[in-house]
Amino acid sequence: MEASSTTIRLAGISPPILDGSNYHVWQVRMKAFLEGADLWEAVEDDYVVPPLVANPTANQQKLYKERVTRKAKARSSLYAAVTPIIFNRIMSLESAKDIWDFLKKEYEGNKKIKGMKAMNLKRELERVQMKENESVQEFADKLLDLTNKLALLGTDLGEERLVEKLLCSVPERFEATIASLENTREISEMSFAEAVSALQAQEQRRVLRRGDELVEGAMQARVKHGSGEKKKKGKQFGA
Known part of the structure; x- marks a missing residue:
């Protein structure tokens, strides 16, 4: 529930919910939702955040926190955008990209x-x-x-x-x-x-x-x- 409220405050609207039968519409709306919240990069690229160097500057600390937070928010947004049954299947995945790829493989169909x-x-x-x-x-x-x-x-x-x-x-x-x-x-x-x-x-x-x-x-x-x-x-x- 906490992840859902965080996402709503972030984007101003609730994310679309995937129930397993609406994937093709959901993925279009969800991508737009993540882009509007400036989180799509964390899903699409799954970039690696290098550890902070010794004695980092204030700007380096700020950038590090922003990139780490963006990845976390992208993951929590996807957690909040699925039904409880689907959440149980993705809760062990560690990144937003892993979650996105899993849902695509599972529900898009060949x-x-x-x-x-x-x-x-x-x-x-x-x-x-x-x-x-x-x-x-x-x-x-x-x-x-x-x-x-x-x-x-x-x-x-x-x-x-x-x-x-x-x-x-x-x-x-x-x-x-x-x-x-x-x-x-x-x-x-x-x-x-x-x-x-x-x-x-x-x-x-x-x-x-x-x-x-x-x-x-x-x-x-x-x-x-x-x-x-x-x-x-x-x-x-x-x-």
Whole structure:
């Protein structure tokens, strides 16, 4: 716990946590975290800190302490960035580089395993379809999550493929927007963000139209109810 609090004070944020299933995303975020904390050199190079010479100057003492401390902080940052189960496996490793290399070997997987993971993600991407109760943004985020995971495994689908997948996977209610896009733009030249914005515009119009219909229905019901009350009172007075 002490190592974790030290790391948080050092970088201003908590390190990402490796749970064993998220290594490819974790290693990108963790490297950025260590670079921001000026600790990546201690992981990448595992430099040796020479012992102090006899009668060192104040500057030599300061530099020695800084380099030793950086190595210690890099190691403690990695300790704090894994689950307790993984920590038990790395606690005996003596340097941050040893820890980093162990985690890479253990969780990155060889070329064959990475290829299988990429194939499974491609299949999932092919199968996924936007649900009727799902928003455009929610579905777009789902597609981006899958493609980002594929990119980390070395497979880049490209913008055009992502746009095509989006337009082919939304419900029929978006057909008018898709037809308009196909008539006015080259789909191959459209960015994913532009395609998402176009679909969201129709989605928002549909929500506003539904809201207007609900308001109109409520007003008609109120008028009808008021008329009924007036007739009822008129009969009472007539009696």
